[in-house]
Amino acid sequence: MLDVRGLRKVYEGSGRRVEAVRDLTFTVEAGELVCLVGPSGCGKTTLLKCMGGLLAPTSGEVTLGGRKVDGPPPGMAFVFQEYGRSLFPWMRVGANVGLPLKRKKGLGAARRGELVADALESVGLADAAGAYPWQLSGGMQQRVAIARALAYEPDVLLMDEPFAAVDAQTRADLEDLVRRLWQERSMTVLFVTHDIDEALYLGERVIVLSGSPTVVQEQLEVDLPRERDQLTTRVAPRFAELRTRVYEQIQAAKRGGATAARDAAVDLRKDSPPVR
Numbered sequence: 001m002l003d004v005r006g007l008r009k010v011y012e013g014s015g016r017r018v019e020a021v022r023d024l025t026f027t028v029e030a031g032e033l034v035c036l037v038g039p040s041g042c043g044k045t046t047l048l049k050c051m052g053g054l055l056a057p058t059s060g061e062v063t064l065g066g067r068k069v070d071g072p073p074p075g076m077a078f079v080f081q082e083y084g085r086s087l088f089p090w091m092r093v094g095a096n097v098g099l100p101l102k103r104k105k106g107l108g109a110a111r112r113g114e115l116v117a118d119a120l121e122s123v124g125l126a127d128a129a130g131a132y133p134w135q136l137s138g139g140m141q142q143r144v145a146i147a148r149a150l151a152y153e154p155d156v157l158l159m160d161e162p163f164a165a166v167d168a169q170t171r172a173d174l175e176d177l178v179r180r181l182w183q184e185r186s187m188t189v190l191f192v193t194h195d196i197d198e199a200l201y202l203g204e205r206v207i208v209l210s211g212s213p214t215v216v217q218e219q220l221e222v223d224l225p226r227e228r229d230q231l232t233t234r235v236a237p238r239f240a241e242l243r244t245r246v247y248e249q250i251q252a253a254k255r256g257g258a259t260a261a262r263d264a265a266v267d268l269r270k271d272s273p274p275v276r
């Protein structure tokens with residue numbers, strides 16, 4: 001459904017040339033929850049911006065439901081890392097959440113109000129509509145950002161390291177929130193993180209990226225039970241095996257770039273879960 005083919009992105013300008021993404025090809029099926037994990041600076045944000053039509057690739061293409069993405073597609077919503085910057089401080093929470101709905105044609109004020117209330121309810125902030133973002137904690141502000149994406153009723157939700165700036169306890173709660181919302185709302189979710197444990201806890205599939213210039217190093221199915229729990233899932237022997245495997249891949253990528261990483265992938269595949 002969401003297809004990335006031969007995606008390459010080179011930044012040029014100010015006497016600097018950076019090949020951020022070299023050659024990325026993968027597919028995310030409708031209704032999947034896929035995590036992308038890779039070392040810092042490997043081009044994860046660049047990739048998401050290209051997927052969301054916010055940045056034009058140098059070559060290759062992204063298609064959504066067979067249509068080429070060349071601007072933000074209807075039905076796609078984003079949640080970024082910097083919740084502090086993504087919410088307008090002079091608008092109340094309800095107005096922030098309702099803002100993108102103005103892009104949806106033919107939506108009356110009453111329906112907009114329902115969608116906002118429903119989204120805030122979904123993230124446990126039903127009573128916060130009248131507050132200003134700066135009156136809320138960091139974790140609550142990130143919930144507001146998630147509610148704003150949900151109110152839009154997206155088919156596809158792109159999340160770019162959304163929990164990097166919150167404390168560990170809040171992060172665990174927000175991870176559980178994402179899994180619950182994904183199950184309840186049947187959305188396609190693509191979640192970018194540099195945190196291996198987070199990728200494995202959340203994802204049904206994990207795509208491991210190499211260091212920059214980036215290629216897809218490996219994709220693995222997360223064959224953990226669908227019902228996950230912060231206590232039991234993270235200490236399961238299978239979770240530890242998967243974590244070791246992804247960690248090895250990322251280390252190989254850092255040591256020797258994409259080629260060494262692909263060699264490591266071949267070794268690891270001998271006793272591995274299904275790889276697409």
Ligand SMILES: Nc1ncnc2c1ncn2[C@@H]1O[C@H](COP(=O)(O)OP(=O)(O)OP(=O)(O)O)[C@@H](O)[C@H]1O
Pocket residue numbers: 011012018019020039040041042043044045046047194212
């Ligand atoms: N607008 C830009 N102009 C020039 N170079 C850029 C631009 N944006 C990103 N880059 C470069 O592209 C590379 C990938 O950056 P990107 O932010 O996509 O990586 P990332 O994996 O999201 O990083 P991190 O994990 O640290 O957030 C980096 O070398 C970065 O300096």
